[in-house]
Each structure stands twice: as structure tokens, then as C-alpha cells.
């Protein structure tokens with residue numbers, strides 16, 4: 001879709017960032033599905049600030065691993081992030097919290113001294129139990145993970161350093177688990193390859209920890225000077241913990257669809273959450289809680305949704321009514337989130353939504369048009385709709401239910417950067 005209103009500040013730019021380093025500074029901390037690339041977050045914030053040089057506050061209601069929050073902090077903005085995935089919140093906090101270098105060195109030295117193979121060989125501590133542990137982790141791996149975890153708890157006294165180490169531990173859990181590399185969903189390494197899989201937990205943790213320390217070293221000074229970053233656990237359909245009429249800017253990338261058929265954030269996070277001691281029922285329900293995770297039976301099909309959704313729903317319903325219901329639930333939830341977000345904005349606030357179009361049952365759902373129409377019905381004006389190719393993002397294959405083992409690849413090849421201004425009264 002070409003831009004509807006041409007903007008005086010728009011310059012021809014290439015938003016693809018094909019060869020960009022997406023792991024600079026604290027962006028190296030922990031992988032996460034469908035992250036925004038830092039260059040897009042940086043460019044969008046700068047672009048919005050050219051329209052409002054006085055902007056001081058930014059909201060990301062679907063903050064995930066915190067890419068937008070890191071870039072907002074580096075540009076001196078006070079930002080709030082919100083997400084329903086407890087792992088995302090831990091990663092976002094680790095990425096945005098500066099740590100005193102001297103404290104980090106002292107604590108890190110103590111930890112490294114404790115994490116030796118000989119101490120591990122003698123160690124006889126408790127190993128956390130949870131359902132499925134022995135399926136997803138070899139016995140010696142669980143033992144080594146429990147040892148690392150105990151040393152983190154014993155040796156690290158500074159809460160910020162400990163949080164960073166727990167996130168490094170979570171990444172180690174992923175790397176050392178019997179899950180197939182690079183999958184969002186939980187798939188086990190095939191039995192014939194499992195015997196050869198012998199991860200060295202101490203080495204994996206140590207390498208991860210060194211990477212994080214170097215990344216933090218790059219951004220520490222900027223993060224220390226930044227205004228505060230607040231990260232809250234909450235549902236973007238309500239945003240209960242976020243102040244009203246407070247934000248000058250909103251930059252976000254919502255999920256592409258429900259977690260079951262697009263990106264399984266909960267499954268991605270589950271083993272880490274179990275190890276981190278998040279109650280199992282909480283660790284296991286993340287996907288159901290996210291946008292589109294539950295259908296609301298009270299809503300007539302397509303009611304209140306823009307024509308672009310209704311047409312799509314009708315075409316999907318002919319082939320698969322249940323699927324149409326899932327898609328409808330997702331867009332209704334997206335609209336609810338838009339309503340909650342609007343409450344949080346100051347009149348005149350500028351918003352950037354990074355969205356990709358989906359194909360369900362060969363029906364294209366133009367989320368960029370849909371978000372623009374939903375927003376215009378709530379008192380926004382569309383400023384611009386830019387598009388970019390996605391060379392870096394690994395997404396599940398289209399025409400889901402996807403996440404088929406081994407089938408990840410770039411299929412949503414374009415995403416849209418939809419820029420809107422909130423006029424100041426929600427319809």
C-alpha cells in the first residue's frame with residue numbers, strides 16, 4: 001500500500017537494513033521470536049521525534065525482548081514496556097538496565113571462580129523437578145544447570161547482575177535442552193541424533209555470559225544516562241499498570257496472529273520459565289493468554305471489524321469456519337488493545353505499528369490496512385504506511401497451522417510500518 005498522506009519529512013529511505021548488525025550492545029541478550037530489528041526501532045523513534053521534538057515518553061504495549069525500549073533509552077526517552085510473557089519481561093529488563101562496571105566485574109569474577117568443572121563434579125545439590133524435565137534434558141545436563149543456577153543465587157548479590165545472569169542461564173537452558181535448534185515450538189531432537197548431543201553446560205553459560213557482559217559494556221553508559229525504563233507484566237487489551245494520557249510516542253510490533261498458528265511465544269519460553277521457578281500453570285498458559293489465544297463466543301462474526309477483515313473472514317469461513325473464528329478473535333483482540341493503548345496516549349501522540357500481512361487459507365489479511373482503519377475509527381489520522389523487506393526475521397511458514405518441525409523460513413517477506421497520529425478523542 002502506498003502512503004496515503006504524503007509527509008513533508010519523509011525522505012526516500014531503505015528500511016530493509018539487509019546487512020545490519022542486529023546484535024549490537026544489549027540486543028545480543030537472549031534470543032526471542034519475531035524481534036523487531038534495532039535499526040527499525042531506532043529509525044522509527046527518530047522519525048517520530050522529527051515530528052515532535054518535545055516527545056519525552058514512549059510506550060511499547062507488546063514489548064517482547066525490549067528492542068524498542070533499548071533504543072528509546074539510547075535516545076533519552078522515558079519508556080514503558082508491557083508484555084504478558086514473563087520471560088520477555090526478564091529479557092527486556094536485562095537489556096535495559098545499566099550495571100555499575102566495577103560491581104559487574106567483581107560479581108562476575110566471583111561467579112566464574114565458582115563455576116568450575118571440578119566443583120561441578122563434587123556437587124551434590126538439589127535438581128529442580130518439573131513435568132517433562134527428563135524428556136527435554138539429559139540427566140547430566142539437568143545436574144549441571146542446577147549447579148549453575150545455585151551458584152548464581154549464592155555468588156551474586158547485586159540484583160541487576162543477578163537478573164542478567166538469570167537471563168544468561170535461561171539462554172543456556174535453551175541451548176542445552178533436547179529441543180531442535182532454531183524452532184519456536186518445542187520439538188525434540190530425533191532419537192538417532194540425541195546420543196551425539198552432549199552439551200557442555202559450563203562452557204555454554206560462560207560464553208553466553210561473556211557475550212552479555214561485552215554487550216552491556218557497549219550500551220552501559222547510554223543506559224545509565226537514560227531516563228527510567230519501566231517494564232510491566234500486563235495484558236495489552238487492558239494495560240492496567242500503565243498511566244493514562246501519559247505517552248507522546250507509541251512504537252510496537254504486535255503478534256502476527258494467535259500463538260497457536262503463528263509464533264508460539266509461550267512454547268518458546270516454557271522450559272526457561274520452568275527452570276526459573278515460574279509456577280508451572282503460569283509457564284504453560286502463556287500462549288492461551290496472548291492476543292487471539294481465546295475465542296469470545298459473545299461476538300457475532302465480523303461485527304465492528306473493518307471491511308478488509310470481514311471480507312477475509314467470509315472467504316476463510318467458506319473453507320474452514322473454525323479457522324475464521326480464530327482469525328476473528330485475533331483482530332477483535334487487536335482492536336481491544338488499540339482501545340487500551342489509546343487511553344494511554346496524550347492528544348497528538350505519534351504511533352508506529354510494525355505489522356506483517358498474513359495469509360490464512362490463501363486469503364491475504366492486510367493487517368496494515370486493518371490497523372489503520374481500526375485506528376481511524378478511534379480518532380487517529382494515518383500519516384504514512386512504509387514497507388520493508390524482512391531479510392533478517394525468521395518466521396514460521398505461511399498457511400499455518402504452521403511451526404511444522406524443520407520448516408522455518410522467511411515467508412512473510414514484507415512488513416509495514418504504519419505511522420499514525422492520535423487526534424485526541426477516541427470515538
Ligand SMILES: C[S@@+](CC[C@H](N)C(=O)[O-])C[C@H]1O[C@@H](n2cnc3c(N)ncnc32)[C@H](O)[C@@H]1O
Pocket residue numbers: 032033034035036037061062063064065066067068082083084085088234235236237252253254255256265289290291
Ligand atoms: C512480535 S513480539 C514483540 C517483539 C518485540 N518488538 C521485540 O523486539 O522483542 C509480540 C509480543 O506480544 C506479546 N503479546 C501477545 N499478546 C499479548 C497481550 N495480550 N498482552 C501483552 N503482550 C502480548 C507476546 O508475548 C510477544 O512478546
